[in-house]
Amino acid sequence: MPAKRALVLTAEILLLVAVFLLIIGPMMSLFIWSVAHRWYWPSTLPQEVGFEYWKQALGMRTSLAIGSISIIPAFLLSLTIAVVVVIISMLIAIPAGYALAKYRIPFGTIIMFLFLMPNAFPQQPIFVNLLRVFTRWGLAGTVQGVILVHILVGLVFGVWITSATFRSIPNYLEEAARSVGASRLYTFFHITLPLAAPGLLASSVFVFITSLDEFTGTFFIGLPFVSTLPMTLYSSSGYNMQFASVIAIILLIPSILFMTLIQRVLRAEYVGGMG
Amino acid sequence: MSLRKWFLVVALVGIWLLGVQTEAPAAVRLVYMTAGDVNMLALGQNALGPAFSQKYPGVSLMTVHTGPGDPGSRLIFEKIAAEADSKKETWDVDVAMVHQIFLKWAEGKDLLLPYAKDLSTWKYVTSPFAKNSLGVPAEGYVMPMFHSQTALAYNPDYVKDPPKTYAELVEWVKKNPKKFGYNGIKGGMSGVAFVVGWVYWKTGKYNKYAVTGPFDSAEVASWEQAYKDLGEFNKLVTITAGNVGTLDGLNRGEIWMGPVWVDMFFTFMNEGKLDPKTRMILPEPGMPGQPMYFVVFKKATHIEEAKKFVEFVTSPEIQAKEIVTRFNWYPGIDGSHLKGAIPPEVYNKIYKDVTPADLSKKGQSLPLAQYFDAMKESYEKWIK
Amino acid sequence: MPADSTARRELSLPPYLLLILPAVTFMVLMYAYPFVSSILRSFINPQGEFSFENYTKTIDLYLKDIGFTFAVTIVSTAVAAVLAILLAVYLRLRQNRISRALAALYKVPIFIPFVVVAQMMNSFLAPHGILNLALAKLNVINLENPLQLFNFYGLTFGFVWKMIPFSTLIIHGGFQMIDNSYIEAARSCGAGLGRVITRVLIPMNRSSILVALVLVYSQIVGTFTLPYMLIGGKIPTTITVDIAHRINYFRDFGVANTLGVFSYLLVLITAIYYLRSSVKKMTGYQASEV
Numbered sequence: 001m002p003a004k005r006a007l008v009l010t011a012e013i014l015l016l017v018a019v020f021l022l023i024i025g026p027m028m029s030l031f032i033w034s035v036a037h038r039w040y041w042p043s044t045l046p047q048e049v050g051f052e053y054w055k056q057a058l059g060m061r062t063s064l065a066i067g068s069i070s071i072i073p074a075f076l077l078s079l080t081i082a083v084v085v086v087i088i089s090m091l092i093a094i095p096a097g098y099a100l101a102k103y104r105i106p107f108g109t110i111i112m113f114l115f116l117m118p119n120a121f122p123q124q125p126i127f128v129n130l131l132r133v134f135t136r137w138g139l140a141g142t143v144q145g146v147i148l149v150h151i152l153v154g155l156v157f158g159v160w161i162t163s164a165t166f167r168s169i170p171n172y173l174e175e176a177a178r179s180v181g182a183s184r185l186y187t188f189f190h191i192t193l194p195l196a197a198p199g200l201l202a203s204s205v206f207v208f209i210t211s212l213d214e215f216t217g218t219f220f221i222g223l224p225f226v227s228t229l230p231m232t233l234y235s236s237s238g239y240n241m242q243f244a245s246v247i248a249i250i251l252l253i254p255s256i257l258f259m260t261l262i263q264r265v266l267r268a269e270y271v272g273g274m275g
Numbered sequence: 276m277s278l279r280k281w282f283l284v285v286a287l288v289g290i291w292l293l294g295v296q297t298e299a300p301a302a303v304r305l306v307y308m309t310a311g312d313v314n315m316l317a318l319g320q321n322a323l324g325p326a327f328s329q330k331y332p333g334v335s336l337m338t339v340h341t342g343p344g345d346p347g348s349r350l351i352f353e354k355i356a357a358e359a360d361s362k363k364e365t366w367d368v369d370v371a372m373v374h375q376i377f378l379k380w381a382e383g384k385d386l387l388l389p390y391a392k393d394l395s396t397w398k399y400v401t402s403p404f405a406k407n408s409l410g411v412p413a414e415g416y417v418m419p420m421f422h423s424q425t426a427l428a429y430n431p432d433y434v435k436d437p438p439k440t441y442a443e444l445v446e447w448v449k450k451n452p453k454k455f456g457y458n459g460i461k462g463g464m465s466g467v468a469f470v471v472g473w474v475y476w477k478t479g480k481y482n483k484y485a486v487t488g489p490f491d492s493a494e495v496a497s498w499e500q501a502y503k504d505l506g507e508f509n510k511l512v513t514i515t516a517g518n519v520g521t522l523d524g525l526n527r528g529e530i531w532m533g534p535v536w537v538d539m540f541f542t543f544m545n546e547g548k549l550d551p552k553t554r555m556i557l558p559e560p561g562m563p564g565q566p567m568y569f570v571v572f573k574k575a576t577h578i579e580e581a582k583k584f585v586e587f588v589t590s591p592e593i594q595a596k597e598i599v600t601r602f603n604w605y606p607g608i609d610g611s612h613l614k615g616a617i618p619p620e621v622y623n624k625i626y627k628d629v630t631p632a633d634l635s636k637k638g639q640s641l642p643l644a645q646y647f648d649a650m651k652e653s654y655e656k657w658i659k
Numbered sequence: 660m661p662a663d664s665t666a667r668r669e670l671s672l673p674p675y676l677l678l679i680l681p682a683v684t685f686m687v688l689m690y691a692y693p694f695v696s697s698i699l700r701s702f703i704n705p706q707g708e709f710s711f712e713n714y715t716k717t718i719d720l721y722l723k724d725i726g727f728t729f730a731v732t733i734v735s736t737a738v739a740a741v742l743a744i745l746l747a748v749y750l751r752l753r754q755n756r757i758s759r760a761l762a763a764l765y766k767v768p769i770f771i772p773f774v775v776v777a778q779m780m781n782s783f784l785a786p787h788g789i790l791n792l793a794l795a796k797l798n799v800i801n802l803e804n805p806l807q808l809f810n811f812y813g814l815t816f817g818f819v820w821k822m823i824p825f826s827t828l829i830i831h832g833g834f835q836m837i838d839n840s841y842i843e844a845a846r847s848c849g850a851g852l853g854r855v856i857t858r859v860l861i862p863m864n865r866s867s868i869l870v871a872l873v874l875v876y877s878q879i880v881g882t883f884t885l886p887y888m889l890i891g892g893k894i895p896t897t898i899t900v901d902i903a904h905r906i907n908y909f910r911d912f913g914v915a916n917t918l919g920v921f922s923y924l925l926v927l928i929t930a931i932y933y934l935r936s937s938v939k940k941m942t943g944y945q946a947s948e949v
Contacts, residue, residue, distance in 0.1 A: 016764075039548065040527075047547075114686050126693045151685065213772030225367070227339070251772060252771065461892035516887070517892065523781070
C-alpha cells in the first residue's frame with residue numbers, strides 16, 4: 001500500500017543517485033582535466049583553469065604540445081570510416097545472423113566463434129602479421145585497409161547480436177505469414193525485420209562505436225597516411241592529460257548523436273512494426 | 276528520410292575533406308615518422324615543418340607520431356620491415372626518429388642508408404653514441420637528435436637530504452617505506468633505466484656491460500644476488516604503472532621520489548602537471564641515458580630531402596632554438612657548438628640539478644644489446 | 660537470393676550458404692593467415708626451430724599472470740552480468756520518470772573508448788585520486804592510508820564500469836521482446852518478483868544473456884589499455900600487458916604468440932560452456948548460474 005510504494009520509490013531514487021555517482025564520478029576527472037591549466041598536489045581542484053587546451057585542440061591556436069592541425073580532419077575521417085564500416089558490416093552480418101539463427105548449420109557454433117576470434121586473441125601479434133599481408137596487397141597506409149580492419153573487429157558484434165535477435169523471434173510468426181502465401185523475401189522484410197529492428201539497430205550502434213574507437217589495428221595498418229581520432233588520442237594519452245581529455249570528450253559526441261538518432265528512428269519503427 | 280539524408284551529408288563532407296587532406300600542397304612530401312613523446316608530433320608539425328619548408332620551398336614535412344618509448348620505435352620497425360618484405364620499389368616512410376634499440380632490430384637487414392657522413396653537421400657530432408648503439412655499430416647510419424638522461428626526481432618539502440648514491444637510497448627507502456616509486460621493467464623506460472643502474476652499481480662492471488663486452492652468460496648468472504637485493508628493495512617501494520605513472524604519483528604526492536626522464540620531467544613541469552619546486556638528483560655511480568636517432572631508409576622515396584631535413588635539425592641554430600631552449604632537452608650534437616646561442620635562464624634551468632659535469636661523470640649508456648635483454652629477463656626471473 | 664528458387668531446383672544447395680558466405684569468406688581471407696601464422700610462430704624458438712621452448716618459458720615466467728587474467732575476467736564478467744540482468748529487469752518492469760532517467764544514464768560508458776576509460780580510472784582510483792579525495796573529505800578514510808585500487812579490485816571496477824552498460828543494452832533489448840502477457844500470466848499464477856525473474860524473464864531471454872556474457876568475456880580478455888594504465892609493470896598483470904612487453908622490448912614473437920594462445924584457450928572455455936548451454940533447450944536457467 002502507500003508505505004510499500006514509498007519504500008519502493010525511495011529505493012528507486014537511491015538507485016538513480018548511486019548510478020549517477022558511479023557513472024559521473026570517474027568522468028569528472030575527464031571534465032576537470034580538459035580545462036585544467038595547472039593541477040598538482042596538494043590541491044583537490046586545478047590551480048588554474050581555462051579553455052586553452054580546447055583552443056589548441058581545435059586548431060584555433062597553434063600548439064607546441066600537440067599537433068593540433070590534425071584533429072578536425074581526423075575526426076571527420078573517423079566518422080566517415082565508421083559510417084562506411086557500419087553499412088558494409090551490417091550488409092554482411094544481417095544475412096549471416098539470420099542464417100545462423102534460423103538454420104541448423106553444420107559447424108554453426110564454430111562459425112560463430114570465428115567472428116569472436118579477433119577479439120579473443122590479443123591484437124598486437126595478429127596485426128603485425130596483418131600488416132605484412134596488407135603491405136603486399138598495397139593496402140597498408142590506405143583508408144580502404146583501415147575500413148577492412150574495422151569490419152574485421154566489428155563483425156562479431158554484427159553477427160552475434162543480430163543472430164541472438166533473430167533467434168528470439170518466434171518461428172510461428174514467420175510461418176504464419178508464409179502459410180497465407182507470403183514469399184520468403186516479403187516475410188523477411190515485412191515481418192521479421194521490423195520485429196528485429198531494436199536488436200539490429202543496437203548491433204549497428206556497437207559496430208559504429210567499435211569503428212570510431214578502434215585504435216590498435218588502425219594504428220598498425222593506417223600509418224603513415226591515415227590518421228584517425230583515436231590515434232591522435234593515443235599520441236597524447238597519459239602524457240598530456242588535458243589533450244587526452246579534450247579529445248575524449250570530442251570522441252563522445254558522434255557516438256551519442258548516432259545513438260539518439262537511432263533511438264528516434266527505433267521508436268518510430270518499433271511502434272510501426274508492432275502495430 | 277532524415278536519417279539517410281544525415282548520413283549522406285556526413286559522408287559527402289567527409290569525402291570532400293578526405294580529398295582536401297590527401298592533397299599535397301607542395302611538390303615533395305617528406306614522410307617523417309617519430310617515436311617518443313607526444314610533443315615530437317607538435318615539434319615536427321608546428322616548429323620543424325614550417326621552418327624547413329621556409330628554407331626549402333616545395334618540400335613539406337608530414338609528421339607521424341608512433342608512440343612513446345621502445346614500442347613507438349618498434350612500430351616504425353614493423354612498418355619498414357613489412358615494406359622491405361613486400362619488395363616495393365620505394366618505401367612510404369623517408370626518415371624516422373627512433374630509440375637505440377631500433378638499431379639492434381635493424382642489424383643485418385639492410386634497411387638503413389649510411390647517410391650521416393654526407394651531412395655538413397656530421398662534424399659537430401662527437402658523442403660515442405653516434406658510433407655505437409647498444410653495441411651495434413651505427414657509425415654513419417645515425418645522427419643523434421637529442422640526448423635524454425634519467426635521474427631521481429624528488430619533492431624537496433619531504434626529502435630534505437636526498438640520497439646521493441644508490442646505497443644511500445636503499446637506506447632512505449627503509450626509513451620512508453612506499454614513498455619511492457618506479458615501474459619495474461614493464462611499462463616504461465624510467466624503471467628499466469633504474470634497474471640497469473642498480474645492476475651497474477651492484478656489480479661494478481659498467482665498462483664490461485656497456486662499452487667493451489663481450490657478452491658472457493656466466494656474468495648473467497652472477498647477478499642473482501643483485502636481483503635478490505632488488506627484490507627486497509621492491510618490498511619497500513611503490514610500483515607504478517610506467518613513466519607517466521611515476522610522474523603522476525609525484526604530482527599527486529603519493530610518492531616523494533622516483534626515477535624520471537629529464538625531458539619528461541621538464542615537459543610535465545612546463546605543462547603544469549608537476550610542482551615547480553620538484554628537484555632532481557643523479558645518484559652515484561650513475562644512471563643511464565640515451566639519445567634518439569635520426570635514420571634514413573634505404574629505399575626511401577625522397578632520399579635527398581630526408582638528408583637535408585636531418586642536416587637542418589642537427590644544425591646548431593635549430594638545436595639551440597628548438598631542442599634546448601623550447602623543449603629543455605640536451606642537444607644531440609656537442610654542446611660546445613651551442614654556446615652563446617642558448618639564453619642563460621634556459622641554461623641554468625636545465626643544468627641546475629644535473630650539471631654538465633654530472634652528465635659526463637655519471638651519465639651512463641644502456642648496456643650492450645645482449646646484456647640489456649638479459650637484465651630485463653633476469654628481473655622477470657628473479658623477482659616474482 | 661535463395662527464396663523460392665530453391666524449391667524448384669533439384670540441386671540441394673542449402674539456402675543458408677549464400678547468406679553466410681560473404682561474412683565467412685571475409686573472416687577467412689582477412690584473419691586466417693595472420694591467425695594461423697601466429698599460432699605457428701608460438702612453436703618456433705628464437706633459433707628458428709620447432710620447439711616447445713616458448714611454452715616452457717611462458718609458463719615459467721607468466722603463469723601467475725595467466726591466472727590473474729583468468730580471475731579478473733571471470734569475476735568482472737560475473738559481476739557485470741548479474742548487475743546488468745538486475746538493471747535490465749528493473750528497466751523492463753518499471754516505466755516511470757526515474758527508470759527513464761536511469762535508462763539514459765546507464766548508456767553513457769558505452770560511448771567512451773577503453774583508452775579513455777583507462778585514463779579516467781587512473782585519475783579516479785589513484786591513491787590521491789578523486790575517489791580517495793572525496794572519501795577523505797567525507798571522513799570515511801584517512802588520506803595517509805588511502806584505498807589502494809591499482810590492483811585486481813580497481814581493474815575489476817574499471818571493467819565492470821565499462822561492461823555493465825553494454826550487457827544491459829543487449830539483455831534489456833532481449834527483455835523488451837518478451838511480451839507483457841507472459842509476465843502477467845506468471846503474476847496471476849501467484850509468482851513473486853523473484854520467480855518472475857528466474858522462471859520467466861531469464862529463460863526466455865537466454866540467447867541475449869549468453870551473447871552478452873561471451874562478448875563481455877572476450878572483450879575483457881583482449882583489453883590492453885586499462886590494465887596497462889592501472890597496473891602496468893606490477894606483478895601480477897594481465898596477459899595483454901605481457902604480450903606488449905615481449906613484443907616491444909624483445910621483439911619476442913614466440914612468447915608473445917604463446918601468450919596469445921593461452922588467451923585464446925581462456926576464451927575457448929566459454930565456447931564449450933556456450934555450446935553446452937545452447938544445446939540444452941528448455942531446462943532451466945544456466946545463464947544465471949555464472
